[in-house]
Amino acid sequence: MRQRFIIFAIFALALALPSLAQEGQLNSAEPQGISVDEIIRRFAAKEKEFKTARDNYTYRQDVKVQTLDGDTVDGEYHQVVDVTFDDKGRRQERVMFAPQSTLQRVGMTREDIDDIQHRLPFVLTSDEIAEYQIMYAGQQQEDELHCYVFDVAPKHIEGSKRYFQGRIWVDDHDFQIVKTHGKTVPDIRNGKPVEMNSKKRGGQENLFPAFTTWREQIDGKYWFPTYTKADDDLHFTGGDVHIREIVKYTNYKRFGSNVKITYEGQELPKGQDQGQAGQQPGQPQAQRPPQN
Secondary structure, eight states: OOEEEOOSOGGGOSOOOOOOTTBOOOBOOOOSSSOHHHHHHHHHHHHHHHHHHHTTEEEEEEEEEEEEETTEEEEEEEEEEEEEEOTTSOEEEEEEEOOOOOOOSOBOOHHHHHIIIIITTOOOOTTTGGGEEEEEEEEEEETTEEEEEEEEEESEEETTOOEEEEEEEEETTTOOEEEEEEEEEOEEETTEEESOOOOEETTTEEOOOOEEEEEEEETTTEEEEEEEEEEEEEEETTEEEEEEEEEEEEEEEEOOSSOOOEETTEEOOGGGOOSSBOOOTTOOOOOOOOOO
8 A cells, every 4th residue: 555654743733723712821741640651542542432432322413614705604515414323223314404505616525524424523543543643742721621632643644544633632530532623634636645734626626624623521421522613724726715614413312222332341321321412510521612
């Protein structure tokens, strides 16, 4: 398989991290009482566990993609999908709302849809850890959560495979990723991967915006994605396009099957199901933007 090495220093990722309220100053102090490698091992294992658990939940996914001319929306793609199971327990997607797209300056591509389904929600599991460079950046407060912060980038781009490049925030108590900021890579120009800034224009360019995904605690254990936002300028050869994306994941409910869902090696009792985003008493919540 052909490989292309991305030449950059991971500590100089070309990303403008969002300035968010309730976010503390980044402290570069080393972790106390635990190694960086152990933190990485723990959050990657949790990420795989959560990704598997989410496959046994139903939820609603609301995707809105807009292009803007100044402050005016001049094109929009909107789709609402219910992720459910049929009477045989097979996972299915039911489109609940999908007006005709009015996007003119960009178009939704296969890579866009795949990113929304797979890479915006979860970015780094134990199965993928060896493919990435992971650099400890420090510690930071996110609302009520104290987090370890890591910068992440793929070691290589292999074939047509897609990756995450950016920053993640890991809760220092349960070692769970509670927020991510970055973009999917590589961008594509003339059918070839490039090492730059998302969407397809003129059939030749497929570029991807920087995004931030926030998570909430579901059933008192799993930190599932609930809100993703991107607001970025895509630098096409023919000119820049300002794009805004909002993805909401709501109404999480555990599917009533015989499938066992585990947490830290133990089965989650069905009686603990809460059926919606929420927290147990005393459990802190991750920072989230306004739900609009």
